Amino acid sequence: GENVEQHPSTLSVQEGDSAVIKCTYSDSASNYFPWYKQELGKGPQLIIDIRSNVGEKKDQRIAVTLNKTAKHFSLHITETQPEDSAVYFCAASAGPFAGNMLTFGGGTRLMVKP
Amino acid sequence: GAVVSQHPSRVICKSGTSVKIECRSLDFQATTMFWYRQFPKKSLMLMATSNEGSKATYEQGVEKDKFLINHASLTLSTLTVTSAHPEDSSFYICSTYPPGQGPKGYTFGSGTRLTVV
Numbered sequence: 001g002e003n004v005e006q007h008p009s010t011l012s013v014q015e016g017d018s019a020v021i022k023c024t025y026s027d028s029a030s031n032y033f034p035w036y037k038q039e040l041g042k043g044p045q046l047i048i049d050i051r052s053n054v055g056e057k058k059d060q061r062i063a064v065t066l067n068k069t070a071k072h073f074s075l076h077i078t079e080t081q082p083e084d085s086a087v088y089f090c091a092a093s094a095g096p097f098a099g100n101m102l103t104f105g106g107g108t109r110l111m112v113k114p
Numbered sequence: 115g116a117v118v119s120q121h122p123s124r125v126i127c128k129s130g131t132s133v134k135i136e137c138r139s140l141d142f143q144a145t146t147m148f149w150y151r152q153f154p155k156k157s158l159m160l161m162a163t164s165n166e167g168s169k170a171t172y173e174q175g176v177e178k179d180k181f182l183i184n185h186a187s188l189t190l191s192t193l194t195v196t197s198a199h200p201e202d203s204s205f206y207i208c209s210t211y212p213p214g215q216g217p218k219g220y221t222f223g224s225g226t227r228l229t230v231v
Contacts, residue, residue: 036222041123042225043120043225093216093217
């Protein structure tokens with residue numbers, strides 16, 4: 001089955017700096033890669049995603065890049081703010097169809113210091 | 115967007131008792147519900163997948179008699195932790211999606227923190 005590795009497990013940055021979180025996956029059949037933000041005591045919220053036919057996607061301060069050959073994808077947050085502090089999870093799915101399971105990375109605890 | 119309501123948000127129970135967690139899809143019919151367990155500072159681990167009107171599919175290592183899943187309607191799925199023990203203490207999260215939508219449409223409940231004392 002799919003295996004998703006995520007690094008680092010914790011990341012501390014100063015407000016205004018950039019943060020980068022990296023994930024690798026094992027199943028070459030995976031073609032959908034979402035990123036989730038989880039705040040304390042809450043369920044994950046989708047923040048950005050990318051499909052395998054795209055190399056990069058950007059939404060305001062967040063961007064995701066995908067290297068399908070190397071089987072890794074990354075989340076980039078620029079101009080970090082204290083409210084970006086949360087746990088971020090990457091995930092991979094084998095397809096866009098209803099019912100396809102998500103395999104999650106181990107999570108990254110991001111702390112943005114004011 | 116799609117909303118999944120999960121209750122209770124927190125529950126404390128005594129060892130040996132059973133606890134029921136409910137997840138409702140508020141504005142769409144949910145044929146499938148994923149149930150996850152999350153240990154402190156760890157990732158989400160899929161426990162089981164429930165389908166309306168049929169038996170749930172459990173992941174390897176998950177005791178189906180321990181974690182009873184019922185998906186009797188298109189808007190409600192329940193997870194019952196039976197004869198709970200302290201090691202069952204965890205954060206449980208459900209997830210589902212509107213008909214026809216793939217992983218992009220997956221919506222998560224707000225989670226239930228179970229503490230067994």
